[in-house]
Amino acid sequence: MMNSQLFLKWIIGFVLVISIVVPNFADDVVPVLIWGGTNSGKLNSNPFEKISQTDLKDVVEKKLGESQPAVLVFVKTNFCTEDLTQHSKSLARLKQYKSFEYIPAVDSPLTIFKTLPYTNQSMEEELESVSEGQLVITEVTDLDSVAKTFDLIKKSTPHLVAALTGNYCSYRSERGKRAAEMVASNNTDVFLIETQRLLFYADHTPTLKINDSDPIDLGNVITNVTETGDATAASPLIVKMEFNAGNESAQYKATFDFEINVETTGYYTLRRVNMSRDDEFVANLEIRPAIYWANNFSYHCAQHTKFVNKTHGITLSFENLQLQMDTKIFGDTYDCVGFTSIPIWSAMFVTAIITIITLWGILMIMDIRTMDRFDDPKGKTITISATD
Ligand SMILES: *[C@@H]1O[C@H](CO)[C@@H](O)[C@H](O)[C@H]1NC(C)=O
Ligand SMILES: *[C@@H]1O[C@H](CO)[C@@H](O)[C@H](O)[C@H]1NC(C)=O
Ligand SMILES: *[C@@H]1O[C@H](CO)[C@@H](O)[C@H](O)[C@H]1NC(C)=O
Ligand SMILES: *[C@@H]1O[C@H](CO)[C@@H](O)[C@H](O)[C@H]1NC(C)=O
Ligand SMILES: *[C@@H]1O[C@H](CO)[C@@H](O)[C@H](O)[C@H]1NC(C)=O
Ligand SMILES: *[C@@H]1O[C@H](CO)[C@@H](O)[C@H](O)[C@H]1NC(C)=O
Ligand SMILES: *[C@@H]1O[C@H](CO)[C@@H](O)[C@H](O)[C@H]1NC(C)=O
Ligand SMILES: *[C@@H]1O[C@H](CO)[C@@H](O)[C@H](O)[C@H]1NC(C)=O
16 A cells, blocks of 8 residues: 555656646747837737737737838847736836737747738848838847837838847746847848739748758749649649849849649649749649648748659759749748647647546455454454465
């Protein structure tokens, strides 16, 4: 009996430890402050609840309105609600702007700003100016400097909307750290293509690798992106992008035709990209497994997306690709995360342990046997053998 009590204590201890450790897998949920601009995109939600990216997007879109005012996003790598209380004195100055909005918790809000339809987006360490129609993301380490910087920029750019947010809250979140590294790296030219039907985004401009040579950065498209077809099984949507490729001595025009198809109703599929060199067909590049996403969602599955033709030794790569059809702004993402994500695993694990303990307890209770023999004062005394 002593041994099973010890065992029980171990299990209870284990469950407690698990329940303390599990919340550290928390997602990159951080607060967001938005101010400036003329419109206020008031949010009708519980101020203590986490809001979805879609809701944040609505708020941001309302703030920006129809025109494209200058947007300045301050990013503090590790940013928690506690930071706001610590720097409340200097941040309180921001509240004087009439459209100030505080959102306590959003999942990875930076992606919302990155996917705003601003073609002139950049990340800058040394902030000098932000002009209309431009979106600048800048890193801050000192929250006390935010209000000062904003006032300074606002002097030259009156139509300025600013936001303050972070990559993650906590020192343990690995995903947040990776995002922070991406902000720190140099190739920060985002790649955003907007056609009548397709919204196409990547963190960086694409790279092309031919046989064993070093991958070359294709830069941005050199002509307007055109599209034909109407994205049905009979007539796939073909989006044509043209880039400058090659080296100084041998420049050429590389054309990529992205073929978006409907193979299953309700889903779009991107399986093939045809490459041409100076308008001469070179090869079909393929991706396996094919990219597919549901009609009203955006595809956002892999960090690296590669279209390959092995026989010709050609690889076209995109970082953090995101695609959606028939929209001006990304909606809910389809992240290819299966049902069994980490939080679900932990929940199932903890539930299983508790179930086992309860079952064990019930079995123990069922094992209690009441006396079935009683001492008969007139008869022989009961003897119990000592060997048991
Ligand atoms: C973005 O805007 C800035 C400031 O107006 C300008 O200097 C820069 O050339 C623009 N970049 C692009 C790619 O249009
Ligand atoms: C970014 O570029 C600067 C010079 O422009 C260089 O010194 C620095 O090493 C680069 N950083 C990374 C991460 O590539
Ligand atoms: C690209 O599109 C813009 C706006 O539709 C147009 O003004 C411009 O002339 C086009 N450029 C080319 C090279 O077709
Ligand atoms: C440029 O590329 C061609 C092949 O595309 C190659 O033969 C040539 O050596 C390259 N030149 C330089 C300077 O890298
Ligand atoms: C790509 O090439 C294949 C055959 O090589 C052809 O059937 C298809 O129509 C081409 N697609 C585009 C978008 O050009
Ligand atoms: C590579 O491109 C050629 C066309 O030039 C095509 O016939 C072949 O099937 C492609 N290979 C792969 C693996 O896609
Ligand atoms: C997608 O959204 C549009 C309008 O928002 C709606 O009409 C359509 O039914 C939706 N499609 C699916 C598959 O949900
Ligand atoms: C890559 O190498 C293969 C074999 O050496 C050759 O057949 C092919 O043409 C090369 N690809 C390009 C794009 O030059």
